[in-house]
Amino acid sequence: MADSFRVLYVDDLEATEQAATRLREADDRLTVDGATSAHEGLERLDGDVDCIVSDYDLPETDGIDFLESVRERRPNLPFILFTDAGSEAVASEAISAGVTDYLRKDGGDNLPELVAHIVDAVETFRADEQEPGRELEAQQAKVRALHTVATRISTCDSSDAVYEAVVEAAEAILDFDIAIADAAVEDVLVPRAVSTELSVDEYFEETPIDAENNLGAEAYRTGKASVIDDLRDLDVVPADSEFRSALTVTIGDYGVFQSVDTDPGAFDEQDLEMAELLAEHARARLSQLEARQELQQRTEELQRKNERLDEFTRFVSHDLQSPLTVAQGRLELAQEDCDSEHLDDVAAAHQRMRNLIEDLLTLAREEKSATEYESVALAELVYRCWRTVETKEATLDVDVDATIQADHDRLRQLLENLLRNSVDHGGDDVTITVGELDDGFYLADDGEGIPEAERARVFESGYSTAADGTGFGLSIVKKITEAHGWDIDVTESEAGGARFEITGVEVDR
Structure with missing residues (x-):
């Protein structure tokens, strides 16, 4: 069976059947069985399985929980998360749980890439089984340790504590002798934590982000991580001329993590992967602290x-x-x-x-008011508002049948103010029409209208063209629309009067 690859594909029934057929067509060495739930997938583990390919969204659980359950029973079995759902946080969590690979489906167009990942993962797994080393186990131990560190980082109550935790983890888990965590402060990178092997005096006090000959600054600008085997091959200025190799990763928009060594070639791609995972945990916590x-x-x-x-x-x-x-x-x-x-x-x-x-x-x-949404029958509320407004000889024409999501009392205030505005400015015998829009409603009249040059000012507090007007009616209307997350615009009606359009409204269909 050395030339065959036995794949367990876990997804919904339709996706599983389609993928099984296409994977076999892409590479006849693949034998694909399907499972439509994590529970069914775990039952299949006792059989011959070389690799698991799983979606993230699964019935009653997700791909991360499924992965963790698999790892409890088959710690080294290749597991590829192949999903439409995903983000940096999901990828980080998957790596922490020991995923072998993480691929986006991209509409299914990258199945050939998935085949290559399956073959590579299984071949690597079989080679490791034939020649077990202290190296694979050590790598997995580092991943588990970093997952534990993530819990600690998530409890840090300051950004400085996060940077210090990153450097401590780099020393204790990744065995980096010299590690530095810089924070981006305005237009410079400032050291926030350094390893015990390096004093602040031996490192840059700060580094301009636009510096052209500095790895940390370049990484922050570009967002690209790097492993440099020998700094003397590059046109860069290290903090100490004795430094020969360097590893650099960004901590999102918050800063940069670096490790350097006096020996050339001190870091490899696995070190880079671990450092990126550590930096992602730090970025997530710094983002939470910033939001808080x-x-x-x-x-x-x-x-x-x-x-x-x-x-x-x-x-x-x-x-x-x-x-x-x-x-x-x-x-x-x-x-x-x-x-x-x-x-x-x-x-x-x-x-x-x-x-x-x-x-x-x-x-x-x-x-001060908070917006409390409920279903409001628009036409019914318009008629109620009309009865509370001094309408003189005005006429109301309501052509709406919509129910919208709104704060009832605040919407009532909005409608009363608009109706009163049309009556006060449109003349005693003005006709007012309330109608529907695709995502809202409008109120129009056949009065004199609002000159185009003045339309931008009508919502300003204190602005009024009427001698006895307060100038606050339409300002209140503007406040209410903003509180709902709606937009309001004033234009000319078909009859030449004013037309107020309220859009962005959630309409019950």
């Missing part, structure tokens, strides 16, 4: 903002409302004593102040 810091900063900023809004709300609702109420009471007494058109102007000014206060409080609430 950003979240904390946003939380603190939001807390400060809410405190300012609370203070503003208290000022508007109490310090402004109270004297206005007193003024309104005095006005009513004055109107009983005398009849003057000047008092009517005072009453109108009072009402305008009340409208301003109400809109300001609404804006403050919009800044």
